[in-house]
Amino acid sequence: MKSTTRGTLAVVVAGVAAAVGAATATPAAAVGTVPVPVPLGGAETALGMKLPKVGGELPVPTTGTPEGPRFVRGRLLPQDVVPRLPVHGGLPGLDARAPLAHVLDDGFDHVAVEAPASDVRALAPGLSADGPLTAPKPGNAGLPGLKLPELGVLGPVLRTAPTADLTAGPGL
Numbered sequence: 001m002k003s004t005t006r007g008t009l010a011v012v013v014a015g016v017a018a019a020v021g022a023a024t025a026t027p028a029a030a031v032g033t034v035p036v037p038v039p040l041g042g043a044e045t046a047l048g049m050k051l052p053k054v055g056g057e058l059p060v061p062t063t064g065t066p067e068g069p070r071f072v073r074g075r076l077l078p079q080d081v082v083p084r085l086p087v088h089g090g091l092p093g094l095d096a097r098a099p100l101a102h103v104l105d106d107g108f109d110h111v112a113v114e115a116p117a118s119d120v121r122a123l124a125p126g127l128s129a130d131g132p133l134t135a136p137k138p139g140n141a142g143l144p145g146l147k148l149p150e151l152g153v154l155g156p157v158l159r160t161a162p163t164a165d166l167t168a169g170p171g172l
Contacts, residue, residue: 033057033090033117052098057117059090075130076144082127084154091162093117100168108168115164126154 038054064086069078097112129151133144 033059033093050099052096055095057093059092059117059120061087061089063087074135076133076135077130079128080126080154081129084123084126084157087122087124089120089122090117091120091160107170109170111166111168113164113166115162118160118162120158120160122159123157125156128152128154 034057036056036058038056040051040054044051066083066085067080069083070080072079094113094115096114097110099110100108130149132146132149134147136142136144
């Protein structure tokens with residue numbers, strides 16, 4: 001088989017594999033979180049005892065688009081010289097189930113903690129400034145007047161609402 005035929009065949013096979021993979025898997029950015037299982041099956045078999053089942057979710061942070069400059073009447077510079085950048089992500093999630101040795105009662109075989117990944121919306125800090133000159137005044141031959149310069153730091157903003165559920169009951 002010639003090298004060009006092998007190369008063409010390799011490209012076709014790679015294209016088909018990519019198409020099948022794209023059709024069956026969703027991209028990580030579209031999902032929002034990536035599941036992270038903790039495999040303890042081998043340790044459970046080696047130790048001969050029931051171990052906790054642990055898994056989690058890691059959020060995929062994405063950046064948004066900052067607002068454009070907003071011009072305000074009477075100012076030389078836009079209102080936000082350095083705009084705040086929005087960042088969307090989340091807090092990691094946890095799903096853990098551990099066996100109990102009948103500590104509470106015969107009906108309580110396990111304890112479980114479920115804390116799903118929660119959304120986090122944040123704005124990075126920004127900067128607002130204005131120069132030491134006013135807008136041109138018609139009564140002053142079109143020249144600007146003097147004023148005190150202004151500088152302000154726009155603080156970061158963080159919004160989230162995490163939740164968790166703790167249960168104990170029969171069955172693992």
